[in-house]
């Protein structure tokens with residue numbers, strides 16, 4: 001008989017989500033994810049909420065590369081990296097990521113969550129301070145929570161350079177000062193002020209860590225992410241990112257940094273020392289996704305023009321969307337139940353967009369988060385805008 005306190009705690013939470021109409025609904029897809037998808041019990045919908053920025057999640061060459069990887073390397077590594085889990089495709093993928101983002105070396109992980117979670121517990125030491133943007137991704141927050149308790153943690157106001165600089169001055173006695181930011185903020189869609197952050201970090205001899213999960217393959221002329229967008233390639237000390245969004249969309253993440261920092265992560269990082277390697281199929285698919293991005297930079301132009309068309313359409317319809325150059329377009333609603341109701345109505349109208357409420361975004365700042373894909377055709381964009389017009 002399970003513990004009664006545990007049972008009633010769970011029931012209470014689930015009932016309160018139900019009565020406040022904030023319970024998340026988990027849609028089941030019957031087939032691959034593209035510009036459209038088949039949702040079980042709903043039918044065909046246009047996808048306006050995936051991270052499939054380049055339309056590579058179901059690209060025939062990406063799928064075929066995964067199948068070949070499966071045939072060549074088998075189903076899995078059955079091991080962590082340092083025992084017998086390092087395959088040739090891991091080495092090739094890491095070399096490719098490093099050269100793609102302009103870093104000396106890279107290390108792959110099963111997700112960007114585990115990549116981020118490796119960074120601070122492994123690399124920050126007692127006597128250091130880590131300064132984190134207030135809107136950083138949950139995986140960065142958890143990475144900071146897991147680091148040595150004698151590393152000072154501080155949060156600076158979102159993209160507030162004065163606040164960051166004041167905090168850095170206050171921590172001038174620390175052995176290493178770390179500044180960590182998302183490249184593209186996942187809920188707001190805004191871009192970190194990278195040139196200014198690089199300048200501040202150089203002046204304060206601080207290390208800059210950028211999680212470019214929503215920038216890689218989505219920002220910059222050739223998809224190299226936020227550093228390319230600002231012409232700052234090679235100037236960030238540690239870049240992390242995901243392979244689970246633009247670069248194939250399956251799973252996987254990476255850290256790209258100096259050869260020594262990568263070696264310390266290999267030697268000491270708990271999330272790779274004690275957890276299996278990235279499946280070979282995924283590594284092979286991600287490598288192919290980078291090939292395609294390099295071969296077809298026009299995908300970036302298509303993503304930008306689709307984003308511009310949707311932003312212009314939302315503005316015409318009078319929706320409140322903060323401006324930014326990224327493919328993430330939050331439509332601010334306020335109340336979580338209202339955002340969820342609107343997302344349900346859009347689904348009925350054949351468009352999949354999810355409503356986000358607390359704790360994913362702050363209380364009272366619920367929104368519909370639109371995410372654009374290069375795979376959308378003009379006809380899809382028109383149908384989406386028609387649906388929003390009916391909201």
Ligand SMILES: Cc1ncc(COP(=O)(O)O)c(C=O)c1O
Pocket residue numbers: 110111112113114116137139182186211213214241242243244251252253
């Ligand atoms: C900024 C950011 N970092 C990290 C992650 C985690 O990526 P992954 O799905 O590879 O663990 C996400 C995904 O939501 C993200 O948006």
